[in-house]
Amino acid sequence: MLGILGGMGPMATVDFMSKIVRNTPASRDQDHIQMVVCSATDVPDRTAAILGQGSDPFPAMLNALRRLELSGATRIAIPCNTAHHWHGALQAETSVPILHIVDAVADALSRQRTTPTLGMLATDGTVHAGIYQQRLTERGYVCVMPDAKAQAEVMRAIRLVKAGLTDEAAGILGREAEALAAKGCSHIAMACTEIPLALAAFDGDIGAALLDPTDLLAQACVRSCLATPQEMVREVA
Amino acid sequence: MLGILGGMGPMATVDFMSKIVRNTPASRDQDHIQMVVCSATDVPDRTAAILGQGSDPFPAMLNALRRLELSGATRIAIPCNTAHHWHGALQAETSVPILHIVDAVADALSRQRTTPTLGMLATDGTVHAGIYQQRLTERGYVCVMPDAKAQAEVMRAIRLVKAGLTDEAAGILGREAEALAAKGCSHIAMACTEIPLALAAFDGDIGAALLDPTDLLAQACVRSCLATPQEMVREVA
Incomplete structure (x- = not known):
């Protein structure tokens, strides 16, 4: 059960x-x-x-x-x-x-053929607590966080999703995902339940694989x- | 709780x-x-x-x-x-x-201005057990069931929804709902969880108000x- x-x-x-x-x-x-x-x-x-x-x-x-x-x-x-x-x-x-949840992500990464580098889109709380960074580093994965300005944009986008403004949020999250891909991330974790709802509406080419931890x-x-x-x-x- | x-x-x-x-x-x-x-x-x-x-x-x-x-x-x-x-x-x-669930339906009917007559779209099990008929009759409502041939069509449509053939099911359920409306039903209860999924795709004018018991x-x-x-x-x- x-x-x-x-x-x-x-x-x-x-x-x-x-x-x-x-x-x-x-x-x-x-x-x-x-x-x-x-x-x-x-x-x-x-x-x-x-x-x-x-x-x-x-x-x-x-x-x-x-x-x-x-x-x-x-x-x-x-x-x-x-x-x-x-x-x-x-x-x-x-x-x-x-x-x-991070073990579920790490297990998915372990099934990749090449060594993945994971970019993180998450709430300030998840980032500040180091929930993903700590456990993924222990498993040998490189975890890339947005810088402070980009993290503020991610939080703004999460609040926009909660307010129903999904399209505006999609643009922000798509750009921040692209920025993480440009930093060398092969995968992006959508580590807040609001994020997949918005990124589904982004029609650009992010250049990295999206992972839905839930x-x-x-x-x-x-x-x-x-x-x-x-x-x-x-x-x- | x-x-x-x-x-x-x-x-x-x-x-x-x-x-x-x-x-x-x-x-x-x-x-x-x-x-x-x-x-x-x-x-x-x-x-x-x-x-x-x-x-x-x-x-x-x-x-x-x-x-x-x-x-x-x-x-x-x-x-x-x-x-x-x-x-x-x-x-x-x-x-x-x-x-x-039938009390929830009866309470919704009691908030109508006119005396409603309820048509039923449901599984053979729900119809055979008299789940709606008995409780609604006790509350003074008239409950109209499809005849045997129409009930067989309703069950066929429910199975089509379970098999993912929603459009074909929508046509059948729409016609059976129209038939109940033609018999004088002011409201139709979609008393199986599969039915609202299909009837949402029916674009005809049923001529009765649809109720979703769940x-x-x-x-x-x-x-x-x-x-x-x-x-x-x-x-x-």
Whole structure:
């Protein structure tokens, strides 16, 4: 049983679940993966907390984790890049494995024929916390971040997507992706759930392959669940 | 905390969750309703069971209900029309209120200025079990079903949607909806999750208002949760 620690935000969780369903080879309801999902919208803003401007989201995330454990989850995924800042702290609280979104990206990179260099498009919180840089460097990958001015443009674009101004955001994100490609990035990670929505509307040639980390995490979850079906369901009391 | 007894099928559950999110007045993650969702894909086929051709889905549904209770759900919704055949049996097992999809439809009808007559487009299972007819008649509404030949066409169209042949299904469902309108129906309930996907592509004038029961159930859930926010979260052990 796959547990999803979600609600950050709620529509990103819905999108992640649809990616789980679409990535599952199934011809009838009963072929699909069993899931239990906590849409924990009470979790305070993650970027604000990382930047020291908001309350600690960990207690609410831990509460959602406990609900997933009680429901019988045998592995857990978190469809929010920034929330992975608390991945280690959450994993320390449970014996249920929590898949890491950056591992899903690194595993995808490891399947490339040449050595990839990864450019990052993400929120200030994800960048500031070093969520991708640290784990990818440990795995031997080079991770290229936008400079401060470019990062400000990326954040402006993310806010435009949230305000529904997708076309304007697409232009900004397309240019920043092109700039990362020009710096030698072979791949660009769209490491905020708003970014793929906008970049889909960009019709230029970025010059690098786009990676969608939540889709890669969904694929990793499906592989993990289908590899050990006997573990998929744990009886509840 | 809204509990969703889902997975019947999994994509219909994803669609229902997105309807919950879209129907919630919110400007940030924290304004959204907390949800716990069981995508119980182990529940056997509901229509097959109603027609005496499949195993009993009740034990697996009850297991999912228990998981939702353990997770702290204070009200529950089931985004599957046919599964409502077991609504009473499930409600008898729990003190947590389970909202009924037909009540959501009846409540929408009660807000009409004139007395509505409801035409039904649904699976053989939903029709055979009398899920809509019985509850709507109790509420004083007239419920008009397609005749046997027309019902066979509706089922054919539902199977076409499942096979991805939406355009062909749209023509069939549009004609059957027009036929119900010609019989005096002021409203048509699209009481199977596949039907709205196809009827959206029908460009004729049906001559009756189309109702989407899962969207009405989502609206009822949002109203119920926002009316008693203090009940929304029950602490788990």
